[in-house]
Amino acid sequence: MIEAYLRANNMFVDCNEPQTGPVYSSDLELDLTTVEPSVAGPKRPHDRVPLKEMKSDWHACLGNEVGFKGYAVPKEQHNKIVKFDFHGQPAEITHGSVVLAAVCSSTNSSNPSVMIGAGLVAKKACELGLEVKPWVKTSLAPGSLVVTKYLEHR
Template identity: 70%
Template structure:
């Protein structure tokens, strides 16, 4: 629901409410609230409820302090108790979002608000190749869309096509401090490693969380080694790829892109993907959750339908699909519970 204050010509506030609130974890609330500039708001507010109290306990507040806070909030009618009848609140205007309608998406290839449902990614990508040059177009001639650029990487023959990933970065942003998605990315890496999948060596991979706490809980979970195995080593803390600090890509890869006019791709978990910002040679840049960054690094291309095409093939010739490496909510919750 939207709450617009009187001075809405300068500020735009979103106040979240509804039946689904009680089921929304704090990490997701924090991610959504802090990403408000990406969906056009000044601030996103969530109600103070039992989830807030759980967070206070988790972060070391005493039972007495939490009880005092709850009493104060209840006395001032600022606490939402979902076990009690809910008061109908009046807002300037309303928007309704059904949580069951939310589906996996990425954003791109040139703007953070150009949402692409994951199941439509391959179709959307080919449309971008065909469309005239613009936010959703590269104007690649039909006869050139299947071009293969061959090059040599460290003595081994390799090739690039339109849509091939050359940068995959889990980079500092709000969602990179969300334990749920970070542990999800680590579990994707573990499942991939257990199945024998690898990331192509010329894809520049990196992990730059926003906080050292992320390093601690991933290491405590025993999952960092799997991220390392796929090339997602911790390179630092703070903004990296989505503000252009991605660094150089391999010279042979760069030459293959420029000499053959290849539309190479970057996939990152940041919040900015304007053309030329991530890297001058990645004309297509997609924003994705940390687990999806790992998945696209393994696939090596954005030109893929995860539902019907394999994400990789093992040395034994076994076709591995997206569903084979994607962790369930229960798996993530199980790892998360061990860290408390």
């Protein structure tokens, strides 16, 4: 059934037959110089914030009304520092401190190559000196059992 569907839509590839290039109904060109790094959030993953605007966006969100882009933190508390002991060591956090670092999107983490890519980026960041504070919860949660089994066997 699957082969019949693929053949009917000219999508089936038989390596024993001569190949012709794919025929597209339209082309899309992307100027990579227009692509900019961005982060998700601050609350919902689809609220994209360009990296260059992250600091100003975060500070605006602190004081905004409670909502998708607001926390209603009074201005006099924006720079508040909370000190605490973590396993006998002094520590401190402020508004915006990273306390959870995770690779766990079911959309992106269902693909083994994306998970390996994320791991390689993390490895390189550590090699370049990035350190995770001891109180930061780190998590790697593959988006499918297929990826979990793939990673377990590597």
